[in-house]
Amino acid sequence: MKKSAAVLLGCVLVAGCGSGTTADTGGKVVININGQPPQTQAFDRKVFDEDVAEFEKENQNIDLVPHEGFMDPKTFSAKLAGGQLEDVFYVYFTDPASLIARKQAADLTDYVKDVPHYGEIKQELKDVFTVDGKVYGLPTANYTMGLLYSRTNFTKAGLDPNKPPQTWDEVRAAAKKLKDAGVTGFAEYSKSNQGGWHFTTWMKSVGGDIARKDGDTFKADFNNAKGLEVLRRLKEMRWDDGSMGEKQLLEIGDVQNMMGAGQLGMYLAAPDNVAAIVNQFKGKYDDYGLAAIPGQQGTLLGGEGYMIHPKATPEKIKAGLKWIQWKYLNPDRLETNLQKYKDRGQPVGLPIPPIADVWTGEPRKKQEELKGKYATMPVENFQAYVDGSEKTRGSLEPPQAQQVYAILDNVVQATLTNSGADHAQLLKDAETKVNAVLAQVK
Numbered sequence: 001m002k003k004s005a006a007v008l009l010g011c012v013l014v015a016g017c018g019s020g021t022t023a024d025t026g027g028k029v030v031i032n033i034n035g036q037p038p039q040t041q042a043f044d045r046k047v048f049d050e051d052v053a054e055f056e057k058e059n060q061n062i063d064l065v066p067h068e069g070f071m072d073p074k075t076f077s078a079k080l081a082g083g084q085l086e087d088v089f090y091v092y093f094t095d096p097a098s099l100i101a102r103k104q105a106a107d108l109t110d111y112v113k114d115v116p117h118y119g120e121i122k123q124e125l126k127d128v129f130t131v132d133g134k135v136y137g138l139p140t141a142n143y144t145m146g147l148l149y150s151r152t153n154f155t156k157a158g159l160d161p162n163k164p165p166q167t168w169d170e171v172r173a174a175a176k177k178l179k180d181a182g183v184t185g186f187a188e189y190s191k192s193n194q195g196g197w198h199f200t201t202w203m204k205s206v207g208g209d210i211a212r213k214d215g216d217t218f219k220a221d222f223n224n225a226k227g228l229e230v231l232r233r234l235k236e237m238r239w240d241d242g243s244m245g246e247k248q249l250l251e252i253g254d255v256q257n258m259m260g261a262g263q264l265g266m267y268l269a270a271p272d273n274v275a276a277i278v279n280q281f282k283g284k285y286d287d288y289g290l291a292a293i294p295g296q297q298g299t300l301l302g303g304e305g306y307m308i309h310p311k312a313t314p315e316k317i318k319a320g321l322k323w324i325q326w327k328y329l330n331p332d333r334l335e336t337n338l339q340k341y342k343d344r345g346q347p348v349g350l351p352i353p354p355i356a357d358v359w360t361g362e363p364r365k366k367q368e369e370l371k372g373k374y375a376t377m378p379v380e381n382f383q384a385y386v387d388g389s390e391k392t393r394g395s396l397e398p399p400q401a402q403q404v405y406a407i408l409d410n411v412v413q414a415t416l417t418n419s420g421a422d423h424a425q426l427l428k429d430a431e432t433k434v435n436a437v438l439a440q441v442k
Helices: 005-013 042-058 073-081 096-101 123-127 151-156 168-180 194-205 225-240 252-260 272-281 314-328 331-343 361-374 379-391 401-417 423-438
Strands: 029-036 062-068 088-092 137-144 146-150 184-186 211-214 217-220 264-269 288-291 299-308
Touching (some): 029 042, 042 062, 042 314, 123 299, 137 314, 151 168, 151 264, 151 288, 168 184, 168 225, 194 264, 194 299, 194 401, 217 423, 225 401, 288 379, 361 379
Parallel strands (some): 029 088, 184 264
Antiparallel strands (some): 088 299, 137 299, 146 264, 146 288
């Protein structure tokens, strides 16, 4: 995304975007930050800019220079080498490991002890930014995959919408009843790398995974009984029961459209899908429920956070961490933020920002109470997901995820389009290809 002329000029005047020099003006520590939403996202942009102004008012020794945009792994190293990387920069959960290995982020270990509420952030999220006991960033939001379902179609099929399926056997049984009631019982993605992405989620749900660490390298870890179980379950619903419908080679937009149109019973999804169905496909919050991942042996974890320029001075590190905590990890601002979202007509109640699912202990308890107080939707519809996320450990995507997912797409596609597909051969062939991709990981 292109920065505004004012922001580019700010880069020049403020000793470069993340040069690591102190560059104080008038006694202020100047830090460049990214994560500013584009102007096309009017509400989010307004909130971000208001927060910058409020933070600077409360911390008059810090000057924030915001930049549009988030993380682009393809340009990151060039920005860093060219002195254009911001002091505080956004990352997806898939990024930190490689950035830390290449020494492209500051060591924050001696500083995080002074970050308020750091000890109450979920450990598995902090682990994303921790290597050999050293801390290199802060998680600010996350999601795990669950089971999104139509409460309306559950009722139509004689199912209890307040008791969603908890196991894959229960999912299959519910899908059959939904099919008999005239809707597609269960849908699954299988193209545009999304089939591989969801295959990964299935594997984690049954206690498996896609890749394992083998010494200094990674190896494929799905050509086994767990992988065969996943494909068997897909085959049973698709071919034995006919509960997945005839139309296949679906991707996320197709499935969201089916759900919004009242044609679908269930699919795997993160909480943000509910808002997308309502906003883009004319659904209603009352019509949907979100449950924990079936089986609850594991689930796919994703999210985002912030790291700091590897050459940042101690002053910049302290200022940067202060901004990250104040903006994204601040239980003291929860009620103010929720009131703002509700007053401005934004949905409140789903476990998505401003209700970031990162907390344990008292902050989590406080957040849940306030979410109920300010909710604009029936939060009880999504409580099974919230409760389940407490019991189900999430884990990250595999290395080289998109390349791996493209290979696994073929496995899911063949299973859903060919009733006689040889599952063992599909997994064996995919294993060979995925191992070649994983061999590139350093």
